[in-house]
Amino acid sequence: MAQEQAGGHELYYVPSESKLPVWLAFGLGVMLYGLASWMNSTHTGGHGNEILMLVGFLVVAVALYRWFAAVIAENHAGLNSSQVKRSYVWGMGWFIFSEVMFFAAFFGALFYIRFLALPWLGGEGEKGIAGQYLWPDFSPDWAAGVTNPHPAWAGPGETLAAPSLSNWLAYLPFYNTVILLTSSVTIHVAHTALKAGDRRKLNLWLGITVLLGILFIGVQIEEYVQAYRDMGLTLDSGIYGSTFFLLTGFHGFHVTLGTFMLIVILARCLKGHFTKEDHFGFEATAWYWHFVDVVWLGLFLFVYVF
Amino acid sequence: MSAVIDAHHDDHAHGPAKGITRWLYTTNHKDIGSMYLWFSFLMFLAGGVMALVIRAELFQPGQSFVEPHFFNQMTTMHGLVMVFGAIMPAFVGLANWMLPMMVGAPDMALPRMNNLSFWILPFASALLISTLFMEGGGPDFGWTMYAPLSTTYAPDSVTFVIFAIHLLGASSIMGAINIIATILNMRAPGMTLMKMPMFVWTWLITAYLLIAVMPVLAGAVTMMLFDIHFGTSFFDAAGGGDPVLFQHIFWFFGHPEVYIMILPAFGIVSHVIPAFSRKRLFGYDSMVYATSSIAFLSFIVWAHHMFTVGMPLAGQLFFMYATMLIAVPTGVKVFNWISTMWRGSMTFETPMLFALAFVFLFTIGGFSGVMLSIAPADYQYHDTYFVVAHFHYVLVSGSLFSIFSAVYFWLPKWTGYMYSEGLGKVHFWLSFLGVNLAFFPMHFSGLAGMPRRIPDYALQFANFNAWSTVGAFIFGLSQLLFLYVVIQSIRGGQKATAQVWDGAEGLEWTVPSPAPYHTFATPPEVK
Numbered sequence: 113m114a115q116e117q118a119g120g121h122e123l124y125y126v127p128s129e130s131k132l133p134v135w136l137a138f139g140l141g142v143m144l145y146g147l148a149s150w151m152n153s154t155h156t157g158g159h160g161n162e163i164l165m166l167v168g169f170l171v172v173a174v175a176l177y178r179w180f181a182a183v184i185a186e187n188h189a190g191l192n193s194s195q196v197k198r199s200y201v202w203g204m205g206w207f208i209f210s211e212v213m214f215f216a217a218f219f220g221a222l223f224y225i226r227f228l229a230l231p232w233l234g235g236e237g238e239k240g241i242a243g244q245y246l247w248p249d250f251s252p253d254w255a256a257g258v259t260n261p262h263p264a265w266a267g268p269g270e271t272l273a274a275p276s277l278s279n280w281l282a283y284l285p286f287y288n289t290v291i292l293l294t295s296s297v298t299i300h301v302a303h304t305a306l307k308a309g310d311r312r313k314l315n316l317w318l319g320i321t322v323l324l325g326i327l328f329i330g331v332q333i334e335e336y337v338q339a340y341r342d343m344g345l346t347l348d349s350g351i352y353g354s355t356f357f358l359l360t361g362f363h364g365f366h367v368t369l370g371t372f373m374l375i376v377i378l379a380r381c382l383k384g385h386f387t388k389e390d391h392f393g394f395e396a397t398a399w400y401w402h403f404v405d406v407v408w409l410g411l412f413l414f415v416y417v418f
Numbered sequence: 419m420s421a422v423i424d425a426h427h428d429d430h431a432h433g434p435a436k437g438i439t440r441w442l443y444t445t446n447h448k449d450i451g452s453m454y455l456w457f458s459f460l461m462f463l464a465g466g467v468m469a470l471v472i473r474a475e476l477f478q479p480g481q482s483f484v485e486p487h488f489f490n491q492m493t494t495m496h497g498l499v500m501v502f503g504a505i506m507p508a509f510v511g512l513a514n515w516m517l518p519m520m521v522g523a524p525d526m527a528l529p530r531m532n533n534l535s536f537w538i539l540p541f542a543s544a545l546l547i548s549t550l551f552m553e554g555g556g557p558d559f560g561w562t563m564y565a566p567l568s569t570t571y572a573p574d575s576v577t578f579v580i581f582a583i584h585l586l587g588a589s590s591i592m593g594a595i596n597i598i599a600t601i602l603n604m605r606a607p608g609m610t611l612m613k614m615p616m617f618v619w620t621w622l623i624t625a626y627l628l629i630a631v632m633p634v635l636a637g638a639v640t641m642m643l644f645d646i647h648f649g650t651s652f653f654d655a656a657g658g659g660d661p662v663l664f665q666h667i668f669w670f671f672g673h674p675e676v677y678i679m680i681l682p683a684f685g686i687v688s689h690v691i692p693a694f695s696r697k698r699l700f701g702y703d704s705m706v707y708a709t710s711s712i713a714f715l716s717f718i719v720w721a722h723h724m725f726t727v728g729m730p731l732a733g734q735l736f737f738m739y740a741t742m743l744i745a746v747p748t749g750v751k752v753f754n755w756i757s758t759m760w761r762g763s764m765t766f767e768t769p770m771l772f773a774l775a776f777v778f779l780f781t782i783g784g785f786s787g788v789m790l791s792i793a794p795a796d797y798q799y800h801d802t803y804f805v806v807a808h809f810h811y812v813l814v815s816g817s818l819f820s821i822f823s824a825v826y827f828w829l830p831k832w833t834g835y836m837y838s839e840g841l842g843k844v845h846f847w848l849s850f851l852g853v854n855l856a857f858f859p860m861h862f863s864g865l866a867g868m869p870r871r872i873p874d875y876a877l878q879f880a881n882f883n884a885w886s887t888v889g890a891f892i893f894g895l896s897q898l899l900f901l902y903v904v905i906q907s908i909r910g911g912q913k914a915t916a917q918v919w920d921g922a923e924g925l926e927w928t929v930p931s932p933a934p935y936h937t938f939a940t941p942p943e944v945k
Contacts, residue, residue, distance in 0.1 A: 123524075123939065123940070124523070124525070126524055126525045126529055126936070127445050127530055128445065129435060129443035129444055129445055130445060130530050131442075131443050132530065133530050134537045136537075137537035137540075137541055140538060140541065140588075141538075141541025141542065141545060141585065142541075144545065144582075144584070144585060145545060145578070148577040148578045148581050151643075151647050152577050154647070155647070156574055179530070195604070198599075198603050199527035199528055199603050199604075202527070202595070202598060202599040202603055203528055203531070203595050203596075203599055206594075206599075206629055207591075209630075210591050210630075210633045213630050213633040214633035214634070214636060216633075216634065216637075217633065217634040217636075217637025217638060218637055218641075220634075220667065220670070221652060221667060224663055225652075225658070225659065225660065229659070229660035229662070233655060233660070238731070239728055239730065242728070252658065260656070260657050261657070262656030262657065264657070265651055265656065265657035265658065346649075347644070347648050347650055348649025348650065348651075350651055351652070351657055351658030351659045352658070353650070354650035354651055354652055354657070357650075358640075358650065358652075
């Protein structure tokens, strides 16, 4: 941390004015306006503004690409003092924490439903009286996930709850757990190789990590297809399907984003970016990947196993 | 390497760029802070007009002015606009202006993201306010968006409201990340954590609250979105969900949220009162610990907003006692402010008047909060005007008064000119009168049983409501005077010295007024 330089302090690099933030904000606004109007049009029958959504998305994508390119160029030009670099580290760390809290809301919903609301709805406990009045015949069975109080929600025929251990070899979520845990190890090996200056090994293990990420997404798609096609487990099949698809879906979305980030840093590695000492772009992605992994462990335990 | 830095530093070190692009493309914390403050004032006027529509309708019983459906849209939008458009951005604007100066930094830690955080706001607000002009009208389910009013029975425009809230949340999260990075990474050498000015401390803790709860709100509205558009049943008991789930998640966000809107106010008052009492802040350490305790408690009291919804007895007791605990650290703060004034050489310039009014009126709001925390009593108060009185005392005469205090306090530092003290005092007394006339009678109408969010009421509440409406209009119109005072101070007047207030302490008073475009190129030493 070279704080002191001859006769005083290292200057902090404050970037000169930039067109990117206001364009990005504009793109986000347009994209979400288009998305909302498109969503509404699907059930009101009016016309939506999908075009706006796509235009907004394009603006967002271009702005983000140029933003990251600018930051990388600044770093390569040596503009970033160690203090500036620390700011980026703080930024990424707290961004991941905000993501943790986003998932915490969904996990909280799952626990509240499973352990409080559903038993009450089934007539148990202090608040059970409402359930006895509304749906006296309803008795919740989470493991089966099949019943809902009102027939408008059909309920899935079966759920993806974990079978007995001996059957795990035919259980897709088990494979995904292995894949994701392995990928956390492989990216760590790649990181170690980067720090040791072994570029060939770095590229190899980072490439393997990317493949594992893609494999995970593939298995999850297969799992969703089975759920929709064979099991009747859908988003609108009642509360089991709601929590299942929201939690695993948003996780899958984050894996997709993480895989995209991995592909980007793989491309950068192949171009010769990152040095032994200076590779925060790599580390930030690795952190994100580990975070996605930890969330999956929570999912596997509380959505699938228990 | 430093030559490169110097060369690059030069092309923007000489001051602001010219024209509109200065504001569109800026990375300067002062420019962005000014934009935040102007934007929040604009939203304050918009939300204020909505409040006056509500008060005009309630001036007398019977339907007199607007349709009930529009009335509902006004109460909803007034809440959303004031919380997300006025109060929060005003505090972020103050943070932008003051934090780098207070910690001795050249700028915020992440200047481009800073500009992104700001520019998201106009687009998000446009998305939000445009719903008023859509088919079926804007959101009419209250700013708390309780399901199923906000899902099964919502107007179509709710989709736009949801995305507007996603955007506003993203903006807040990025702003909070920026503030944490600035405070933890950019302090001048020698400024240890326990030497930080109180406004910096309170904002650090506020930023943690923001990062912890804004994503939870995003999760809540996302579940709404899925219930509306994709057939999920999170908030529908028929599909195995529970509408009360929404309230739990919302208030897990919502209660820390109200502290997000008051902790920076505590910081401001902890600067203004010492300055005009010409004494050091009494009990600095205990202020820091009290603020941290309040922040921690804010996470475990959320269900006191929903005592009447049906909750097991153990839950009601827990949330009741936890809520009462908050009065302890808050009391520490109030007594510290009073002790700071004790035997001080006090003068009563406009910032001090607003700060003093803050201490008095916020404490009234705090006391009514303790009343509301008593679960069995809350069965009577719940959803009455007593609640409206309570949270307007803490949000208007609390948060908003502290913002006024801060603006008068630091305005000479921003513009280089003193504001008109006489007009400032007129603004204060009109606001003070208006606030109390508008909101004090609501305690009585509420205790007598008048429900909130209803466009009509029984005859016995007529006098209270007439007074409230008169007070609201006095308060609303006197804010135009505030606008005039600020513009006058920007355009000229008596030159401000660097020190401005003889009792004020802190790094921001060591630089000239107006503060240079880039305050500290190299960090100052803090002893």
